Amino acid sequence: xxxxxxxxxxxxxxxxxxxxxxxxxxxxxxxxxxxxxxxxxxxxxxxxxxxxxxxxxxxxxxxxxxxxxxxxxxxxxxxxxxxxxxxxxxxxxxxxxxxxxxxxxxxxxxxxxxxxxxxxxxxxxxxxxxxxxxxxxxxxxxxxxxxxxxxxxxxxxxxxxxxxxxxxxxxxxxxxxxxxxxxxxxxxxxxxxxxxxxxxxxxxxxxxxxxxxxxxxxxxxxxxxxxxxxxxxxxxxxxxxxxxxxxxxxxxxxxxxxxxxxxxxxxxxxxxxxxxxxxxxxxxxxxxxxxxxxxxxxxxxxxxxxxxxxxxxxxxxxxxxxxxxxxxxxxxxxxxxxxxxxxxxxxxxxxxxxxxxxxxxxxxxxxxxxxxxxxxxxxxxxxxxxxxxxxxxxxxxxxxxxxxxxxxxxxxxxxxxxxxxxxxxxxxxxxxxxxxxxxxxxxxxxxxxxxxxxxxxxxxxxxxxxxxxxxxxxxxxxxxxxxxxxxxxxxxxxxxxxxxxxxxxxxxxxxxxxxxxxxxxxxxxxxxxxxxxxxxxxxxxxxxxxxxxxxxxxxxxxxxxxxxxxxxxxxxxxxxxxxxxxxxxxxxxxxxxxxxxxxxxxxxxxxxxxxxxxxxxxxxxxxxxxxxxxxxxxxxxxxxxxxxxxxxxxxxxxxxxxxxxxxxxxxxxxxxxxxxxxxxxxxxxxxxxxxxxxxxxxxxxxxxxxxxxxxxxxxxxxxxxxxxxxxxxxxxxxxxxxxxxxxxxxxxxxxxxxxxxxxxxxxxxxxxxxxxxxxxxxxxxxxxxxxxxxxxxxxxxxxxxxxxxxxxxxxxxxxxxxxxxxxxxxxxxxxxxxx
Numbered sequence: 097x098x099x100x101x102x103x104x105x106x107x108x109x110x111x112x113x114x115x116x117x118x119x120x121x122x123x124x125x126x127x128x129x130x131x132x133x134x135x136x137x138x139x140x141x142x143x144x145x146x147x148x149x150x151x152x153x154x155x156x157x158x159x160x161x162x163x164x165x166x167x168x169x170x171x172x173x174x175x176x177x178x179x180x181x182x183x184x185x186x187x188x189x190x191x192x193x194x195x196x197x198x199x200x201x202x203x204x205x206x207x208x209x210x211x212x213x214x215x216x217x218x219x220x221x222x223x224x225x226x227x228x229x230x231x232x233x234x235x236x237x238x239x240x241x242x243x244x245x246x247x248x249x250x251x252x253x254x255x256x257x258x259x260x261x262x263x264x265x266x267x268x269x270x271x272x273x274x275x276x277x278x279x280x281x282x283x284x285x286x287x288x289x290x291x292x293x294x295x296x297x298x299x300x301x302x303x304x305x306x307x308x309x310x311x312x313x314x315x316x317x318x319x320x321x322x323x324x325x326x327x328x329x330x331x332x333x334x335x336x337x338x339x340x341x342x343x344x345x346x347x348x349x350x351x352x353x354x355x356x357x358x359x360x361x362x363x364x365x366x367x368x369x370x371x372x373x374x375x376x377x378x379x380x381x382x383x384x385x386x387x388x389x390x391x392x393x394x395x396x397x398x399x400x401x402x403x404x405x406x407x408x409x410x411x412x413x414x415x416x417x418x419x420x421x422x423x424x425x426x427x428x429x430x431x432x433x434x435x436x437x438x439x440x441x442x443x444x445x446x447x448x449x450x451x452x453x454x455x456x457x458x459x460x461x462x463x464x465x466x467x468x469x470x471x472x473x474x475x476x477x478x479x480x481x482x483x484x485x486x487x488x489x490x491x492x493x494x495x496x497x498x499x500x501x502x503x504x505x506x507x508x509x510x511x512x513x514x515x516x517x518x519x520x521x522x523x524x525x526x527x528x529x530x531x532x533x534x535x536x537x538x539x540x541x542x543x544x545x546x547x548x549x550x551x552x553x554x555x556x557x558x559x560x561x562x563x564x565x566x567x568x569x570x571x572x573x574x575x576x577x578x579x580x581x582x583x584x585x586x587x588x589x590x591x592x593x594x595x596x597x598x599x600x601x602x603x604x605x606x607x608x609x610x611x612x613x614x615x616x617x618x619x620x621x622x623x624x625x626x627x628x629x630x631x632x633x634x635x636x637x638x639x640x641x642x643x644x645x646x647x648x649x650x651x652x653x654x655x656x657x658x659x660x661x662x663x664x665x666x667x668x669x670x671x672x673x674x675x676x677x678x679x680x681x682x683x684x685x686x687x688x689x690x691x692x693x694x695x696x697x698x699x700x701x702x703x704x705x706x707x708x709x710x711x712x713x714x715x716x717x718x719x720x721x722x723x724x725x726x727x728x729x730x731x732x733x734x735x736x737x738x739x740x741x742x743x744x745x746x747x748x749x750x751x752x753x754x755x756x757x758x759x760x761x762x763x764x765x766x767x768x769x770x771x772x773x774x775x776x777x778x779x780x781x782x783x784x785x786x787x788x789x790x791x792x793x794x795x796x797x798x799x800x801x802x803x804x805x806x807x808x809x810x811x812x813x814x815x816x817x818x819x820x821x822x823x824x825x826x827x828x829x830x831x832x833x834x835x836x837x838x839x840x841x842x843x844x845x846x847x848x849x850x851x852x853x854x855x856x857x858x859x860x861x862x863x864x865x866x867x868x869x870x871x872x873x874x875x876x877x878x879x880x881x882x883x884x885x886x887x888x889x890x891x892x893x894x895x896x897x898x899x900x901x902x903x904x905x906x907x908x909x910x911x912x913x914x915x916x917x918x919x920x921x922x923x924x925x926x927x928x929x930x931x
Contacts, residue, residue: 121218142186145558149186152567171784172238207454221453238277243450245277246274250450377503561574593668597609601631613732620648622644658708728756731754731765
């Protein structure tokens with residue numbers, strides 16, 4: 097009676113052993129992540145440079161097109177907001193950081209393939225390296241998550257190239273998912289797909305497949321098309337940004353800094369502890385990665401060539417305007433659409449980091465194999481007089497040196513970035529101020545006027561101003577980066593207006609001047625600049641309602657929104673002059689030349705006006721104006737042509753807000769681009785869902801073929817081909833190089849009895865010609881899984897004594913070491929699971 101071959105041996109392209117190794121690598125990443133975030137799981141909020149959390153963190157107004165600085169990665173922002181609602185903002189802060197480690201570790205394991213030494217070493221490297229440390233210190237969590245998805249994108253793209261189809265849903269799905277998390281993944285992922293398509297040799301089908309995948313994945317940015325067509329305000333990016341966000345050269349110069357995966361632009365200007373990677377650990381890391389990539393190019397060019405190209409590309413483009421491609425980078429920044437997203441040039445080094453991880457893994461696997469093959473026996477000891485022992489000791493020493501590379505980074509990463517970052521607890525006085533203000537549509541203006549600043553409760557670390565995540569009321573805080581020649585990237589006229597008022601000291605009428613912005617309270621944190629804002633206490637239209645050591649809270653007495661009736665035309669200088677003379681009321685001060693429709697001059701009433709109110713926010717994108725006297729209505733929103741009230745005339749105020757000339761009847765003011773933007777967001781989410789579903793169906797089809805496939809000799813597909821990338825090539829059937837003369841189940845089909853498809857002259861299209869049974873380790877003297885079965889044996893029945901195609905190694909042997917007679921190992925023969 098015949099015995100069915102286990103299904104995992106018949107699964108085309110999927111290897112249960114490889115899937116198990118990938119899961120083990122993901123577990124290593126998960127444990128590494130736990131070691132990083134463990135101190136942050138306590139009560140409190142994690143505050144980093146670009147990653148803040150608070151008790152009342154709300155969905156960003158960028159979702160509606162109202163915040164120019166938050167229009168990117170909207171699908172990710174929606175998911176993050178949902179997660180905050182489910183587990184709370186405090187837990188979300190560290191949970192998303194934790195997600196990077198298992199996702200990246202599993203992805204790079206699937207990409208690297210091979211045995212445990214290669215996979216687990218690569219997984220640990222992608223978790224523990226200087227690039228990850230610097231990005232965590234900066235709080236670039238979405239960017240790191242997108243990089244972790246790029247590992248899976250590369251693994252899936254390589255698998256699609258091996259299959260050779262015209263379209264592959266899984267790479268397109270991974271690409272779209274990465275772009276949904278971070279906009280930089282559009283360029284990083286596109287470069288990755290291009291490298292896989294072109295190297296080692298481009299084929300027409302590979303190029304067409306890549307173009308189709310990029311086009312399908314690009315649908316995730318359908319909402320961006322709406323942003324452009326609707327003329328929604330976005331951040332201003334200019335040539336000065338390239339100078340500001342250029343990589344920072346550390347000790348040894350810029351090349352050494354980038355080679356060691358460092359160079360974050362803030363450099364020593366950041367208050368976070370700087371990673372100091374010693375020369376020896378850095379040199380070991382670079383040498384190990386380069387050695388592994390060279391070995392990989394020789395053994396598996398289809399994997400080694402793209403990764404080597406990506407490593408070099410990451411370094412060249414990561415140098416940006418300070419490297420050999422400076423002129424080309426500037427030209428691309430000025431000419432290529434959407435390339436401004438890569439203004440921070442060192443982010444390209446993420447590609448180098450992924451390539452390094454695989455290279456280090458290959459080097460570790462090779463060294464481990466040398467150690468095993470150098471194990472002394474009586475025969476070798478007498479013949480070589482102890483030379484194997486010397487090789488073994490040298491290989492072991494090299495492995496220890498490789499571990500030193502991890503030791504140079506681990507202290508700065510694990511246990512809360514080396515203990516330098518702890519969860520923060522907002523002062524009790526902040527909670528008291530929030531209770532005094534309560535909820536309401538009127539805003540609170542937060543000072544000092546900086547986007548990034550240190551606070552006492554953060555240990556004097558510079559973080560993004562967290563007021564918007566803490567207070568229940570809408571918060572107006574600075575969005576100025578204040579970096580050398582680049583004061584701000586904001587296109588907000590409201591922010592520019594407040595900036596001038598703060599610099600000028602309020603003109604003794606600060607409350608009246610900020611009233612058109614809908615501000616009801618002014619909060620001043622007294623951590624470091626209380627003296628510079630002493631002028632607040634002298635403003636005649638501000639009333640102090642709370643003063644503590646940490647915060648001072650003022651109430652704005654004047655009002656300046658709603659049905660204000662009258663209007664006047666002016667500019668900033670004339671407005672502040674009127675306010676200083678106490679001749680400015682609640683009337684709308686219109687900027688010259690901004691009125692639309694038939695609105696000009698004064699629309700009834702007298703100035704200064706004393707009326708206001710009768711408006712109510714009905715949603716994030718609409719306001720309701722109650723019935724009242726005809727005249728101007730000031731809406732405390734950033735002015736945009738998208739705000740419309742039917743055919744009623746609108747205008748921009750000097751403060752940068754919206755004014756509508758309304759009649760006595762009730763009026764609804766709506767932000768019209770939202771109706772199109774939500775369709776764009778829905779299209780983006782739908783395209784992402786379709787691609788992910790198509791990828792799952794593609795994977796399910798593989799599983800279905802596996803489940804129902806009849807047993808047959810050598811039907812396990814390419815993952816059981818016997819190809820090994822561990823150890824130097826040796827005589828035996830191989831799936832790399834020119835054709836050989838023996839049968840094989842990997843590579844292009846052969847004309848032998850165990851092949852399918854068009855005939856060829858040999859079993860393999862890759863690898864050097866072979867004459868023996870195995871391509872991993874020294875040649876064996878017995879049958880192998882890469883060759884034909886011994887006479888009289890059928891794959892449907894048990895193998896004869898001494899024969900094994902995928903079984904465990906004999907006692908005392910390792911699957912990555914030398915083969916024993918009649919044995920062949922499959923521990924490193926799989927290209928990985930199906931990502």
